[in-house]
Amino acid sequence: MKDLNINAVNTEVHESNSTMSSSDDISPSNESLPDKVITIESIKAKAENEPDYRKAENDWERGLFDNVNSSVDFESYIECNALFKALNEEALGSIDVRYANYQQSLLHLLQHCYGYFYTLKSDSERYEKDIKSINSAIAASNLRNNKGNSLSAKIIKLAWKGSKVDRRKLSSYSKLLDNAWCKGRVSYHTDKNGAVLPKHFSEDVMDYGGISSYSRMSASHLKRQEALKAEGYDCLGDKQIDLMRDAIQREEFTYSEQTIKLKCSAKLPSDNSFSQELRDGDRVCALLKWDLGNKEFKVVYTYNEGDQDGVVDKAEQTLYNKLKKRCQEMG
Numbered sequence: 558m559k560d561l562n563i564n565a566v567n568t569e570v571h572e573s574n575s576t577m578s579s580s581d582d583i584s585p586s587n588e589s590l591p592d593k594v595i596t597i598e599s600i601k602a603k604a605e606n607e608p609d610y611r612k613a614e615n616d617w618e619r620g621l622f623d624n625v626n627s628s629v630d631f632e633s634y635i636e637c638n639a640l641f642k643a644l645n646e647e648a649l650g651s652i653d654v655r656y657a658n659y660q661q662s663l664l665h666l667l668q669h670c671y672g673y674f675y676t677l678k679s680d681s682e683r684y685e686k687d688i689k690s691i692n693s694a695i696a697a698s699n700l701r702n703n704k705g706n707s708l709s710a711k712i713i714k715l716a717w718k719g720s721k722v723d724r725r726k727l728s729s730y731s732k733l734l735d736n737a738w739c740k741g742r743v744s745y746h747t748d749k750n751g752a753v754l755p756k757h758f759s760e761d762v763m764d765y766g767g768i769s770s771y772s773r774m775s776a777s778h779l780k781r782q783e784a785l786k787a788e789g790y791d792c793l794g795d796k797q798i799d800l801m802r803d804a805i806q807r808e809e810f811t812y813s814e815q816t817i818k819l820k821c822s823a824k825l826p827s828d829n830s831f832s833q834e835l836r837d838g839d840r841v842c843a844l845l846k847w848d849l850g851n852k853e854f855k856v857v858y859t860y861n862e863g864d865q866d867g868v869v870d871k872a873e874q875t876l877y878n879k880l881k882k883r884c885q886e887m888g
Contacts, residue, residue, distance in 0.1 A: 617647060621669060631672035631755035637687040640673060644716040664759045667733060670712050672755035674734045677708060709734035729772040736774055805846055805857055822856045842869050
């Protein structure tokens with residue numbers, strides 16, 4: 558056991574077998590809980606009532622499928638060379654005029670790139686047949702290719718063959734496909750393995766902030782985000798705040814089996830190294846908690862004006878904006 562002096566807080570560190578860690582669940586308030594719990598049974602029930610196909614939105618989309626009613630089922634895509642010809646024509650010609658905005662048009666094209674990608678990943682027999690044609694098409698077009706190229710990259714390269722879209726943007730498109738396939742947690746948008754269903758691709762991408770945001774998220778990040786949502790949090794910061802508030806209430810912070818005791822003081826200290834380093838007029842921020850029993854505030858932590866964390870600066874800036882707004886309202 559050893560003592561740590563952190564500003565105004567006297568701390569005590571010792572080995573702990575406490576069941577709480579940064580990854581453990583915190584029982585959030587009712588306001589932060591999801592409206593309803595999504596279960597495997599509810600997902601199956603919803604899937605059974607949802608059609609596996611929809612009507613094609615236009616002639617171009619209708620021509621992508623080889624089935625009885627020319628519906629969009631994201632499975633029965635036409636022969637791969639004919640498919641890539643249709644995808645490429647859309648990428649080079651109609652993508653700017655098909656829908657009201659460019660992102661909507663781009664997502665519609667990417668949805669079918671993902672639909673074909675999903676089909677090949679799910680159907681080994683078709684993959685073995687089509688991959689030979691895909692590799693031959695890339696070689697014939699003198700597109701950079703090697704055995705390390707992912708399937709998603711090959712599909713995007715052929716769909717945008719001859720376009721002026723730069724390599725980084727094409728790479729982000731292929732990452733979009735990979736992220737959808739590696740989504741993680743089972744939901745209404747995914748199959749039983751957690752891969753996004755092609756019919757929900759566009760919706761899922763927009764739910765995560767659009768093409769740019771979705772493509773930047775790694776598979777591991779997506780899984781962490783889904784885990785946070787399952788716990789009732791929108792982001793990691795919300796969970797960390799919840800964990801910290803719980804630690805303040807218990808007057809101890811635990812992480813990785815190490816515990817720091819938070820010995821809250823009833824007043825700001827004036828007889829330790831923290832106050833001795835202060836100059837006349839220095840500004841200090843203090844995190845306080847209200848002790849109802851003793852009818853007093855207790856100091857949890859203090860921040861000095863010179864600290865690199867910039868807490869005091871942020872507090873002063875927040876106060877400035879608050880007072881500025883109040884002055885504007887008075888005028």
